[in-house]
Amino acid sequence: MRSDARPDSRGAGNRATGIRSAALVLRPSPRTSLVLHRRSALVAACLILLLGAAMTASAGLGQTYVSPAAVWHTLRTGGGPYDLVVGELRVPRIVLGALVGAALGLSGALVQTVTRNPLASPDVIGVGHGAAAATVLALATGAAASPGALPAVSVAGGLTAAALVYVLAWRHGMQPSRFVLTGVGIGVALSAIVQLYLTDSELEAAEQVKLWLTGSLNGRGWEQAGPLAVVLLLCLPALVWASRAMRPLGLDPETAAALGVRVDRTRLGLTVLGVVLAATATGAAGPIGFVALTAPQLARRVTRTPQLPLLCSALTGSVVLVAADLVARTLLPPLEIPVGALTSLVGGPYLLWLLGRRTAVR
Amino acid sequence: MIRRLAWPAAVLAVAAAGVLSLAVGTRAVPLSAVADALLHGGGSPDALVVRSLRLPRTEVGLTAGAALGLAGAALQAVTRNPLADPGILGLSQGAAAGVVIAISFGLAHGFSGYVWYAFAGAVVAACLVYAVAARGRGGASPVKLALAGTALSAMTAGGTTVVLTSSSATLDQFRFWQVGALSGRDAGTVVRMLPFLAVGAVLVLACARGLDALALGDDTARALGHRVPWVRGAAALGAALLTAAAVAAAGPIAFVGLAVPHLARRLVSGGYRAVLPLSALLGAALLMGADVAGRVVRAPAEVPAGVMTALVGVPVLVVLVRRRGAVS
Numbered sequence: 001m002r003s004d005a006r007p008d009s010r011g012a013g014n015r016a017t018g019i020r021s022a023a024l025v026l027r028p029s030p031r032t033s034l035v036l037h038r039r040s041a042l043v044a045a046c047l048i049l050l051l052g053a054a055m056t057a058s059a060g061l062g063q064t065y066v067s068p069a070a071v072w073h074t075l076r077t078g079g080g081p082y083d084l085v086v087g088e089l090r091v092p093r094i095v096l097g098a099l100v101g102a103a104l105g106l107s108g109a110l111v112q113t114v115t116r117n118p119l120a121s122p123d124v125i126g127v128g129h130g131a132a133a134a135t136v137l138a139l140a141t142g143a144a145a146s147p148g149a150l151p152a153v154s155v156a157g158g159l160t161a162a163a164l165v166y167v168l169a170w171r172h173g174m175q176p177s178r179f180v181l182t183g184v185g186i187g188v189a190l191s192a193i194v195q196l197y198l199t200d201s202e203l204e205a206a207e208q209v210k211l212w213l214t215g216s217l218n219g220r221g222w223e224q225a226g227p228l229a230v231v232l233l234l235c236l237p238a239l240v241w242a243s244r245a246m247r248p249l250g251l252d253p254e255t256a257a258a259l260g261v262r263v264d265r266t267r268l269g270l271t272v273l274g275v276v277l278a279a280t281a282t283g284a285a286g287p288i289g290f291v292a293l294t295a296p297q298l299a300r301r302v303t304r305t306p307q308l309p310l311l312c313s314a315l316t317g318s319v320v321l322v323a324a325d326l327v328a329r330t331l332l333p334p335l336e337i338p339v340g341a342l343t344s345l346v347g348g349p350y351l352l353w354l355l356g357r358r359t360a361v362r
Numbered sequence: 363m364i365r366r367l368a369w370p371a372a373v374l375a376v377a378a379a380g381v382l383s384l385a386v387g388t389r390a391v392p393l394s395a396v397a398d399a400l401l402h403g404g405g406s407p408d409a410l411v412v413r414s415l416r417l418p419r420t421e422v423g424l425t426a427g428a429a430l431g432l433a434g435a436a437l438q439a440v441t442r443n444p445l446a447d448p449g450i451l452g453l454s455q456g457a458a459a460g461v462v463i464a465i466s467f468g469l470a471h472g473f474s475g476y477v478w479y480a481f482a483g484a485v486v487a488a489c490l491v492y493a494v495a496a497r498g499r500g501g502a503s504p505v506k507l508a509l510a511g512t513a514l515s516a517m518t519a520g521g522t523t524v525v526l527t528s529s530s531a532t533l534d535q536f537r538f539w540q541v542g543a544l545s546g547r548d549a550g551t552v553v554r555m556l557p558f559l560a561v562g563a564v565l566v567l568a569c570a571r572g573l574d575a576l577a578l579g580d581d582t583a584r585a586l587g588h589r590v591p592w593v594r595g596a597a598a599l600g601a602a603l604l605t606a607a608a609v610a611a612a613g614p615i616a617f618v619g620l621a622v623p624h625l626a627r628r629l630v631s632g633g634y635r636a637v638l639p640l641s642a643l644l645g646a647a648l649l650m651g652a653d654v655a656g657r658v659v660r661a662p663a664e665v666p667a668g669v670m671t672a673l674v675g676v677p678v679l680v681v682l683v684r685r686r687g688a689v690s
Binding site for chain 1: 445449450494503504505506508509510511512513514516517519520521523524616617663665666668669672673675676679680683684
């Protein structure tokens with residue numbers, strides 16, 4: 001989240017031109033400094049507070065109402081009358097929702113930067129469909145005997161599909177538009193395979209698979225959240241690199257190359273990172289659409305940075321998914337709508353509205 | 363030489379696909395028995411299979427394929443995009459969503475009822491996709507159209523899921539229809555499809571000259587005396603009607619309209635007045651061929667035609683995308 005303003009925020013030059021610097025410079029020691037975009041830092045802080053509020057609200061609302069004070073009490077002491085409802089049923093899925101939302105927001109920002117198109121998302125480059133196809137193939141052939149193996153299978157499927165799209169679209173270099181269009185095509189083919197399985201199997205298995213395919217936090221918790229948290233932590237250094245590497249990609253390829261940026265390699269690195277995050281999130285909660293698509297755009301509208309802000313996209317994704325899960329759980333009791341269906345239904349019109357207002361689509 | 367053979371070859375392909383469709387399947391019926399069943403009727407098992415199962419299926423397949431081929435050619439002309447197709451642009455999914463809504467909420471019964479909802483869905487989808495993609499610099503480029511179509515498809519899929527998860531009986535009914543299969547269609551469907559197909563085809567064919575001019579650019583077309591918005595609107599409306607009829611009859615089938623116009627453009631000269639009818643013929647042959655292949659590939663189980671067209675169409679899409687100039 002660096003800014004384009006000059007790092008020296010106290011210089012006479014700024015005063016002379018009358019421009020207030022947008023950068024915040026932290027100097028922990030005389031030889032090190034950290035530049036933060038002031039507005040982004042503020043937005044990130046607000047989003048963290050918002051996320052905390054959303055998570056507390058989600059822990060409290062539902063068929064049993066639990067007041068926020070009781071929620072905190074249960075979390076601190078680990079016992080009490082609400083331990084089952086809050087501690088075992090709700091908190092794990094809320095935490096998982098926050099993690100999945102963060103991973104999706106990050107991967108959306110990365111993919112949209114590489115493809116230079118706000119309509120692109122990891123689902124488009126085949127990750128979601130690849131994960132789904134791998135899962136149904138594993139179920140159909142009985143290769144995945146234990147249910148614990150399914151997330152790993154779907155991660156592998158997502159990665160393979162994205163790799164296939166990349167290889168097929170690569171021709172004397174990578175063009176984002178080719179990448180996207182190939183991804184759309186491969187996605188359709190993979191979803192055809194999934195549909196084939198759905199018609200092949202008996203009704204009950206088909207219903208279960210269809211529910212998984214929609215993407216839902218129902219019945220998921222710490223088992224899925226653990227691996228996802230580990231992956232996010234491992235990706236942290238890569239994400240720090242990515243936030244700096246993303247900046248020159250806002251320029252057209254010729255200018256970026258003239259500035260000494262290895263465009264193809266940077267794009268590949270960012271794509272790999274984005275795909276890994278999206279595939280892991282899909283493996284944890286099934287394919288949840290539109291979070292990766294809209295969270296970066298929402299975040300950028302608020303922070304007004306020239307490129308998509310990584311941290312704010314992650315936080316926005318978390319907030320969106322936790323809020324969506326809350327709504328999906330409580331909208332039509334006792335029916336729990338899968339959160340993936342809700343995000344698709346709501347995210348679509350919102351995206352269309354967002355794009356209609358102002359576009360920087362190339 | 364090839365060009366002169368194009369029309370006879372196309373007609374032959376359609377006829378061959380139709381005949382194969384009548385003969386091939388879990389129960390292989392020899393050609394003589396097929397002819398016998400068609401001409402003389404009769405009650406033998408072969409005749410029953412041919413007349414009551416395969417004949418309706420063949421009829422629906424040929425007409426839906428022709429409709430989709432024609433719609434694809436029209437859409438490629440209207441959007442000036444070599445990668446346009448009712449499936450990619452989201453029209454098929456919009457029509458499918460219309461049908462799901464109509465049936466789930468009991469708003470319509472029978473084909474003639476819910477084809478109107480399919481049409482409404484296809485028109486709404488087309489308007490949304492075009493509106494979203496046309497904003498910003500560069501207008502409605504292939505990438506933006508494809509992405510907007512994908513976003514719309516995901517949205518309708520989410521909506522459909524919400525509607526279907528509330529009732530497992532409807533899920534069962536729909537999961538076969540949703541994949542785009544030609545099996546289980548009853549005999550009256552084609553007859554009910556024909557009016558919609560006729561109107562759609564007339565709309566599209568009437569615009570053929572306008573589409574030729576449109577390929578030269580909006581300004582040139584206007585200078586040649588064509589009313590660009592009317593041509594675009596009429597052709598798109600016709601394509602939506604054709605797609606709606608095909609989807610309502612056979613479920614959402616993609617990629618028929620993608621490859622066929624390219625082939626047609628290579629085979630004939632004479633602009634869209636020739637390309638459009640040829641696309642219809644080739645589309646019919648393609649869908650029927652895909653259906654027949656689907657019966658053979660995993661015998662005795664069947665691969666639905668929608669899956670086969672997707673599996674065949676995607677390599678075509680990849681090849682088209684890799685060709686320089688297809689994508690800018």
